[in-house]
Amino acid sequence: MSQRENGNIEPVAWANGCIRLLDQTKLPHQVCWVEIDNWRDTASAIRTMIVRGAPAIGCTAALGLALAGRCTIAPGRDAFLDKLQVAADGLCEARPTAVNLSWAVNRLMTLARSIAEVTEIKQALIDEALKMIDEDIQINRKMGKFGAELLPDTCNVMTHCNAGALATAGFGTALGVIRAAVEEGKHVNVFADETRPRLQGLKLTAWELMESGIPVTVITDNMSAALMHTNRIDCVIVGADRIASNGDTANKIGTYGLAVIAAHHKVPFYVAAPVSTFDSSLANGLGIPIEQRDPTEVTHVDGLSLGPQNVAAWNPAFDVTPAELITAIITERGVIRPPFTGSIASILKVAE
Amino acid sequence: MSQRENGNIEPVAWANGCIRLLDQTKLPHQVCWVEIDNWRDTASAIRTMIVRGAPAIGCTAALGLALAGRCTIAPGRDAFLDKLQVAADGLCEARPTAVNLSWAVNRLMTLARSIAEVTEIKQALIDEALKMIDEDIQINRKMGKFGAELLPDTCNVMTHCNAGALATAGFGTALGVIRAAVEEGKHVNVFADETRPRLQGLKLTAWELMESGIPVTVITDNMSAALMHTNRIDCVIVGADRIASNGDTANKIGTYGLAVIAAHHKVPFYVAAPVSTFDSSLANGLGIPIEQRDPTEVTHVDGLSLGPQNVAAWNPAFDVTPAELITAIITERGVIRPPFTGSIASILKVAE
Numbered sequence: 001m002s003q004r005e006n007g008n009i010e011p012v013a014w015a016n017g018c019i020r021l022l023d024q025t026k027l028p029h030q031v032c033w034v035e036i037d038n039w040r041d042t043a044s045a046i047r048t049m050i051v052r053g054a055p056a057i058g059c060t061a062a063l064g065l066a067l068a069g070r071c072t073i074a075p076g077r078d079a080f081l082d083k084l085q086v087a088a089d090g091l092c093e094a095r096p097t098a099v100n101l102s103w104a105v106n107r108l109m110t111l112a113r114s115i116a117e118v119t120e121i122k123q124a125l126i127d128e129a130l131k132m133i134d135e136d137i138q139i140n141r142k143m144g145k146f147g148a149e150l151l152p153d154t155c156n157v158m159t160h161c162n163a164g165a166l167a168t169a170g171f172g173t174a175l176g177v178i179r180a181a182v183e184e185g186k187h188v189n190v191f192a193d194e195t196r197p198r199l200q201g202l203k204l205t206a207w208e209l210m211e212s213g214i215p216v217t218v219i220t221d222n223m224s225a226a227l228m229h230t231n232r233i234d235c236v237i238v239g240a241d242r243i244a245s246n247g248d249t250a251n252k253i254g255t256y257g258l259a260v261i262a263a264h265h266k267v268p269f270y271v272a273a274p275v276s277t278f279d280s281s282l283a284n285g286l287g288i289p290i291e292q293r294d295p296t297e298v299t300h301v302d303g304l305s306l307g308p309q310n311v312a313a314w315n316p317a318f319d320v321t322p323a324e325l326i327t328a329i330i331t332e333r334g335v336i337r338p339p340f341t342g343s344i345a346s347i348l349k350v351a352e
Numbered sequence: 353m354s355q356r357e358n359g360n361i362e363p364v365a366w367a368n369g370c371i372r373l374l375d376q377t378k379l380p381h382q383v384c385w386v387e388i389d390n391w392r393d394t395a396s397a398i399r400t401m402i403v404r405g406a407p408a409i410g411c412t413a414a415l416g417l418a419l420a421g422r423c424t425i426a427p428g429r430d431a432f433l434d435k436l437q438v439a440a441d442g443l444c445e446a447r448p449t450a451v452n453l454s455w456a457v458n459r460l461m462t463l464a465r466s467i468a469e470v471t472e473i474k475q476a477l478i479d480e481a482l483k484m485i486d487e488d489i490q491i492n493r494k495m496g497k498f499g500a501e502l503l504p505d506t507c508n509v510m511t512h513c514n515a516g517a518l519a520t521a522g523f524g525t526a527l528g529v530i531r532a533a534v535e536e537g538k539h540v541n542v543f544a545d546e547t548r549p550r551l552q553g554l555k556l557t558a559w560e561l562m563e564s565g566i567p568v569t570v571i572t573d574n575m576s577a578a579l580m581h582t583n584r585i586d587c588v589i590v591g592a593d594r595i596a597s598n599g600d601t602a603n604k605i606g607t608y609g610l611a612v613i614a615a616h617h618k619v620p621f622y623v624a625a626p627v628s629t630f631d632s633s634l635a636n637g638l639g640i641p642i643e644q645r646d647p648t649e650v651t652h653v654d655g656l657s658l659g660p661q662n663v664a665a666w667n668p669a670f671d672v673t674p675a676e677l678i679t680a681i682i683t684e685r686g687v688i689r690p691p692f693t694g695s696i697a698s699i700l701k702v703a704e
Contacts, residue, residue, distance in 0.1 A: 011472060020357040028659060028660040028661075029657070120670070148434065165526070191666075193574070194548070194572070194659075196546070196548060196572035196573065196574060197572050199658055199659075201652075202651065202658055202659040202663070203658060203659060203660075206659050206660050206663045207659075207660045207663075210660050210663065215664075216663070216664065217665060217666055218650055218651065218659060218663055218664065218665045219650065219665065219668075220548035220549050220573065220605070220606075220650055220667050221548065221572065221573045221574035221606075222545070222547070222548060222573035222605055222606025222609055222610070223605055223606070223609075223666065223668065223671075224609060225606075225609030225612055225671065226605060226608055226668055226671035227666070228567045228607070229608065229671070229672075230668075235645070253574055253575055253578060254572075254573075254574025254575070254577075255573070256577045256578055256581065257574055257575075257576060257577030257578070257609070257613050258574070260577055260612060260613050260616045261609050261612050261613070263616075264612045264616070265616075298546070298554075298570055298571065298572055299554065299570065300654075301654075301658065302658065303651045304653070304654060304655060304656060305381075306551055306554055306555060306654065307380060307546075307551075307554040307555060307558050307559075307570060308380040308555075308558050308559045308562050309380075311554070311558045311559075311562065311568070311570055312567075312568065312569040312570065313570045313571065314543075314569055314570075314571050314575065314579070316575065316578055316582075319575075319577065319578035320581075341397070
């Protein structure tokens, strides 16, 4: 187990000049790591979901760009930056929905362009990527503190997909809120839906919470309404891949339906996300690109074909939850509430 | 392929003095049959879901009771009926939620008690069980005709679980409506959700529709909201396992959540069920017993463990959709609409 001292899981790290990724396609049955020494393999690891989760792929892409910088040989600074841009574009294309990916890559590209010497750029890229990993954990801890205030001392919380330590540099966004509440002595029971097709709830969230000693019960995605009807569920907390200016939130497929069901049962629906998840270039969720993945993810589980041969399937990896279904958004700068157009703009200004 | 001349699939039949069941746990990869010659194995086949679907388990239980009658040796009529009642109780206990099971068994027990001679009872049980199978197909065809009127000439229809030929003696309830519409020349595109944990949508509905040449696309259960938001879905049609006097409807887990999501998108939500599914002893859905199944159905798929070892899981096999989320109920006596307390009572009186 590679865990930080605080007990958090470390899905992405820098070791011996390589990226070291906890292979999330193998969890929970195998805990093993992949070492990557070039940006193309980094993009591939993001695409195949060896690493996943908006903040984690942001950090990984940053390290991938640092690797690209280190390996690039060019006849001058301009040629170097051109080659670096190719890697930046390749990394950004790995997965289109989570804005944290391009946010991280663009942050490094801006830094690179601000430095005169190529050798200095190379070192700065590595330093900045490592700084982003540390920042991400600090951000999650802040988010956790703000979010924990929303949870009663004893509560049942539902979550979707994995917005945990595994989805970030550590500690987690949605699960970070739960971790912070538990650290404060609160008793949190988590209900995790399995999150088909890739089963991140069953495979990752359940594993991560069990590793941390936090009680968790898994349900299939279609049980959430029955669960809210028959049990007291105090709130739903999910992560986010991209949040538009009006609060419309792209997150793992199934989030939107869960928000509809939560609203029907008057269960508060919280999104936990760092400000790097906000895309102020988009007025609303309509402009968020939704990644379509291979239909065999729906018709197969772990390589096992379950349906009839050649059956048609639809496989959008994300959906958009309209702002009106979201009770509050938990960020590292505080908890913001509707009307989101104003509250998001205000909180983003704090950074400027 | 065992199919009736009309192209329908035959999941339960009487052959050579045995029950012949299409083994639905093996579909879609293997099309094979199980022969059963006693009531205990019949109950076991119902419990393990070799046969499933409310009307199909009713027909199967009726044949199982006929087998019990044929095999029972007793010193007189009273002793015979006592032994028959043991089998009746055993069959009814196989699965608790679908009322069609006890409805079928009670119909045969009432018949048995009305006949003086044991040898006559034995033959009457077989004749009545076979009559019920034929009746079920006729009922489904009538239901199909009534239901088909609700579908536009070209339409996209969502369904949950399998309420098809495989869930009945043939033709199907929800899928019977779709079959009838297609027979009338309508163009119906079906979206089937996979229906975790047992995947009846992916394994059975998709297979059955592909066998019948009806276009079908599979989605995971958590995609229904995104589907209704991004595509025109004309209606949802599902089957039912038990309908209370006020219209509250127990059906496969996930039906309730789908009804909430359909209501949110103003998509009509139809239940297709024979009148044998109505339980007039229950004022509302609160009294419907919900079968809890083995949690490993959630943590495993086809015997493959997917989650962490010993993870807790919740596995109710059914949920209850409140009447207010149901647009109409399609029966073999016509389509009934809210307020259901009145319309259900009226339609049940037709039978008396």
